[in-house]
Amino acid sequence: MSEIILEGVGVTKRFRGLTATDHVDFAVPKGSIYGLIGPNGAGKSTLFNLVTGYHPLSEGRIVFKGRDLAGMPIYRRNQFGMARAFQISKPFPALTVRENVGVGAMFGRPDRGAQAGRETDRAMEIAGITHLAARRADALTVGELRKLEIARAVATGPDLLLADEPCAGLNPFETDEMAQCLRNVRDAGATVWLVEHDMKAVTALCDRILVIDAGKRLAEGTPSEVVNDPAVISAYLGVPMDEDVAHA
Template sequence: MSENILSGRGVTKSFRGLTAIQDVDFDVPAGAIFGLIGPNGAGKSTLFNLITGYYPLTRGEIRFSGESISPLPTYRRNQIGIARAFQISKPFPALTVRENVRVGAMFGRPGGSDPEKVVDEALAIAGLEELADRTAEGLTVGSLRKLEIARAYATRPSLLLADEPCAGLNPTETEEMVNCLRKVRDRGTTVWLVEHDMKAVTSICDCILVIDAGQKIAEGTPQEVVADPKVISAYLGEPLEEQVD
């Protein structure tokens, strides 16, 4: 994790009179699982939208693999290796799980990869092999979240942005999702995780960025971040070890 796959300097986004993200700097090490936490409304989704090109920057720069991505539209960012798994999964309901994942394999990074091999690997990582021939409609929330990760992984990204993949999951499903994200990282894809489940965040992340009201207030290892007085005041409410499960 000696090099950064994604970096931001002075990243700012304003919507008319509201500044949602203000002068945020970040460095995401290649090969890491990088966490992003903060209160509701802190600007986490806005920051992801800036990285994927859904919103244009007001000011600042974002560089991926050393190159500025500011001029690139969303689809081009995916083609160069940035994928996003959304909190609310919206698969093609009439298609099977396998067919949904195949869509990602067909429209991801160009190259000589065998789409069916990519699909099989994505299904295995997400633990969806037994559901591969089921239609997406009627899947449980946990299975839909896994499908979202599998579809994103099938685009063959170097960086996967995972937006609250554990939200609403029970403890068993959360553990399965954490293991899924570890498998993604172990196969060479850097993961940037937004999540409110602090047990999951601290167990899986190598480094965590904390924002509040659109501004960076802390960055460091999980141990450093959960002990930071600014993070406790703005987000945790009390030291993590004192919180009751």
């Protein structure tokens, strides 16, 4: 687990006056499940959008598989091995599950040609939605939609899957299923970068965790290192009341 698949150096994004991410460094080991957590508004989504190419960086650089991503268009990043599962599922509603996944298989690796059908089936199996193949996407439940989102991303044959809060709004049973689904993705050979709001889900699943708050890197390390970090504890739980009053 020493090889680094994705590295960020001094990653910074400013929206006018607001600095959404401020010189954040990270290094995602290949074959791991890497967690990104932080309170609301910490800059998780911004960091994600920087990696996937929705926003250009204001400063710093992001290196994926040894290549600086600056200026690479979104579809090319995907073909280069990076896939994203959206937090708010965006299926193609009028298409079936299999067709939805098929789009990823067909375009994610343009050289794949006739293998696309097999990739589609494999991706549906990894996500555990093979039994839904013929169902139209607009007839799925929230939990099924999330899995479709993962399957579609997996079908593009990614080396790195970025999953944006895949467990948000799921019930405990569905959350377990999603955790298993993400482990399947990792076991199939991809690295997973997981953004989660919920500390518990992340610590159970991730090999390493990056914590950010107010756009800055707060801590990074294994789950046990991170949850015992005083800075993380104060950001998540707040400082004890008497201390708070004393500081104010």
